[in-house]
Each structure stands twice: as structure tokens, then as C-alpha cells.
Amino acid sequence: MSFSLSEQNDTIIALATPQGVGAIAVIRLSGKDAITLTDEVFYGKNLSKQDSHTIHFGTIRDGEKIIDEVLVSLFIAPKSFTKENVVEISTHGSSYIINQVLKLLIRKGARPAKPGEFTQRAFLNGQFDLAQAEAVADLIHADSETSHQAALSQMRGGFSSEIQELRGKLIHFASMIELELDFGEEDVEFASREELRALVERLLRVVEELILSFDLGNVIKNGVPTVIAGKPNAGKSTLLNALLNEEKAIVSEIAGTTRDFIEDEINIGGVIFRFIDTAGLRETTDTIEAIGVSRTQEKMKSASLILYLFDLTDTDMVEINRDVNKLENQGVPFLKVANKIDKSNSLLINELKDKHPDTIFISAGNKENLEGLKIKILELVNLDKFKTGNTVVTNVRHYDSLVKTRESLLDILGGLDNQVTNDFVAMDIRRSLHFLGEITGEITTDDLLENIFRNFCIGK
Numbered sequence: 001m002s003f004s005l006s007e008q009n010d011t012i013i014a015l016a017t018p019q020g021v022g023a024i025a026v027i028r029l030s031g032k033d034a035i036t037l038t039d040e041v042f043y044g045k046n047l048s049k050q051d052s053h054t055i056h057f058g059t060i061r062d063g064e065k066i067i068d069e070v071l072v073s074l075f076i077a078p079k080s081f082t083k084e085n086v087v088e089i090s091t092h093g094s095s096y097i098i099n100q101v102l103k104l105l106i107r108k109g110a111r112p113a114k115p116g117e118f119t120q121r122a123f124l125n126g127q128f129d130l131a132q133a134e135a136v137a138d139l140i141h142a143d144s145e146t147s148h149q150a151a152l153s154q155m156r157g158g159f160s161s162e163i164q165e166l167r168g169k170l171i172h173f174a175s176m177i178e179l180e181l182d183f184g185e186e187d188v189e190f191a192s193r194e195e196l197r198a199l200v201e202r203l204l205r206v207v208e209e210l211i212l213s214f215d216l217g218n219v220i221k222n223g224v225p226t227v228i229a230g231k232p233n234a235g236k237s238t239l240l241n242a243l244l245n246e247e248k249a250i251v252s253e254i255a256g257t258t259r260d261f262i263e264d265e266i267n268i269g270g271v272i273f274r275f276i277d278t279a280g281l282r283e284t285t286d287t288i289e290a291i292g293v294s295r296t297q298e299k300m301k302s303a304s305l306i307l308y309l310f311d312l313t314d315t316d317m318v319e320i321n322r323d324v325n326k327l328e329n330q331g332v333p334f335l336k337v338a339n340k341i342d343k344s345n346s347l348l349i350n351e352l353k354d355k356h357p358d359t360i361f362i363s364a365g366n367k368e369n370l371e372g373l374k375i376k377i378l379e380l381v382n383l384d385k386f387k388t389g390n391t392v393v394t395n396v397r398h399y400d401s402l403v404k405t406r407e408s409l410l411d412i413l414g415g416l417d418n419q420v421t422n423d424f425v426a427m428d429i430r431r432s433l434h435f436l437g438e439i440t441g442e443i444t445t446d447d448l449l450e451n452i453f454r455n456f457c458i459g460k
């Protein structure tokens, strides 16, 4: 995420209420010129002379022309959501009026806000701590229910408090060991190695869990990468189209006319699935052999879900068994999807029901049983965890720090196993603290010293 300072100096404007006709609409401005800009078009009072948190009646005019009678609410910096000057103009809810007011103020110098920009400014101006801010920033474009849930739970600070608790415990041990170092040659042991080991193991479990949650967090943010794999003409493009409900992939009678990967997203039950069309499969006749096509292979590997699609009119059990086998070895969750039930023979269907009872039968062409497919997709990815408000790591920087924390925690354990000297253990602990501190933006060494002095009065 990067913001140029000049952008931050702009006064931004946007409709704060939903698009469409309502009884009233609220247009919001934020920035240092929010009030003076509004003053230029507002007739009734001099807004610059009014107190914060007051509401004023008047008209918005474009030259001589009255656009609307409005109420203007004032929030003077820093007592506003963004901590900047904020003006909210309540107009009548017609789209004509809304557009006129927006255009007028943009002409006067306001800039249309980017998505989430009001919230961005709120935390850039210090409303949240680093970890929370980053989590929110990452999720700010979230448009699915799950991403919204994750954003909410992180704003409440679950993530930060968990990390802080971890660090607190580790800092305690670090100070014990530093103490031992101070005693030099004397053979004292303030920090029980058994307890240290137990703590590090506990920390490891939590860190591992957070690391794992990154995959889930990633899914929330970027969608579940989903590959539709199948032979040419199995109906992959048709299925994608049916799911997207619009003509985004080229459907053709001719095998292999889908020239490139088409990535697109659909929202199933509040979860975003990012579909990756597998055009590369046309280069070979064997479905799973085709996984060898390098780009396809790459896509398959990064997929969290594979829809193995086959044409009931053009596939036999031997082929299906072989493909399923190979997919099972790949380790990516997959669904067996039999296409073209409208044209297929009941013999193969019955055999499939017997040998592969989890097969989903659809007709992509006729949009038959797509709901059934969606239900199975949701079941397979099992994202219930998201909805319980568990801590989910969504930020790459946090993830990197967690991975480094894990490494250094493992080093502590290794050191304990090999009975290395105290200074090495202390060093590994300090490294772990450092990486944990990177997440919340705290400074580790100061904490460490402070803790030592507060608890032990070493300075006599």
C-alpha cells in the first residue's frame, strides 16, 4: 500500500449513501478544504464560522441556479472519523441532484474519493494500531460477507492482542536469561529450561496456527483460486460462463479456441472463488497428462480447488478412474463433475453413481444443477472457520514475520536440545521477539530492558 502525500492533501468527496433513489442522500467531503469548498456553493450561513458537530440549513447553488435545499453537518478536525475536516451534505435523494452537487464540488476542487479512501485516511491519521490498520487496509476492498467478517474481527483487535500476549511471555523469559548472562560464570539458572521449552512449544503452536490462517486469510482477500480442468470440449468455458452468467470465456464448437487463461470471480455463499480457465489443456488429449503443460501445472499447483470436468458423452470409466487417481495424488481438493447429462447414456451415469458416488451431474449448457455444484464447492472448501471470528492473518508482512518467528522459535528449541550456551539462547529469543514486534510495530530491545529493570532492579 502506498500513498503519496499530495494525494493525502486532497479534499475528497463521495456519495456516502447507496446509489439509487432514496428519500435523502448524504454526500461526504473530507480534507482540509472540505468546509471552505462547501462554503463556496452553500447559501445560508458562513460555514467556516460555525462550531464542530453542528447542522445547518441552506441551499446549494451553482451560480444563480438553486440545486437543492440541504442540511450540512460539520465535523472539524480532529473530531471526525478521518480526523480531518469533514462535511456531510444531506440532499434530496434524486440521482440528478446528487450528480449536480458532486459535479459542482468537484469543479470547485474536490477530488472523487477512491474506494475505501475515507477509511484509509482514518487509520493513516492514527485511528488504529499498525496490525489492525494493515489488516483493515488489506481488506478494505472486501466485498464478500466473509471478508467483511474478518475485517470486523481484526478491527476489534483479536490479532494484536494475541501477538502481544505471546511477546509478553517471551520477554519474561528473555529477561531471565539476560539475568543469567549478567551473573556470568556463576552457575545460576533463573529460567527453567523445561518451562522455557514448554512456552516455546506453546508459542510455536500459536504461530503455526496463525501461519496456517494466512492461507484462509488469503482466500478471504483474493478468493479461492479454482481451476476447471478437463479435456477440450468437456464444457469448461460453458461452465465458467454459466457460473459467471456472462460471456467472459469464448465458447466454441472448435476444440481449443479458448486462447488464454481467463480469471474471474464469483461469489458463492459469501465466499469469493477466483476461477482460472485452463485453456492449456487443449495441447494434449489426455486430461491429467495435460497437467504437465507448464502453465497449467503452475495454475493447478496454486489452486485450492479443482473442478475436474468431464463430458459424459465422450469419456469412459477407465479414463475417469485414471484421472481421479492422478488428481488424488496431487493433493489439491477436487470435485468430480460430470457434464452434459442432457445427452448422456444412463449406463455410464449408473456406473459412476456406483463407483464414484460423490460425482456431481450437471449440464453446463442448460444450466442444470449448478446450484448443486455450488453447494458441493462450498462444502469442500469448508470456510466455516471464517465465520467464527477466529484470528486470521491476511497481511503478507505479518505472514513473513510469523514465518521468521517460527524459524527462530525452532532455533531456540534446537539450542535447548543441543545445550548451547545462554548467549545463543538469548540471541534466538531476541530474534523471535524482534519478528513478533515487527508485526505490531513495537520496539523489542526497549521492552526487554524495561522489563528487566522493572522486575529485577538490577541497577541496585
Ligand code: GDP
Binding pocket: 230, 231, 232, 233, 234, 235, 236, 237, 238, 239, 250, 251, 252, 253, 255, 256, 258, 339, 340, 341, 342, 343, 362, 363, 364, 365, 366
Ligand atoms: P471446453 O473446451 O472444455 O472449454 O468446452 P466448451 O465449453 O467450449 O464446450 C464444448 C462444446 O460442448 C460446446 O459446443 C458447448 O456448447 C457444448 N456443451 C457444453 N456444455 C454442454 C452441456 O451441458 N450439454 C450439451 N449438450 N452440450 C454442452
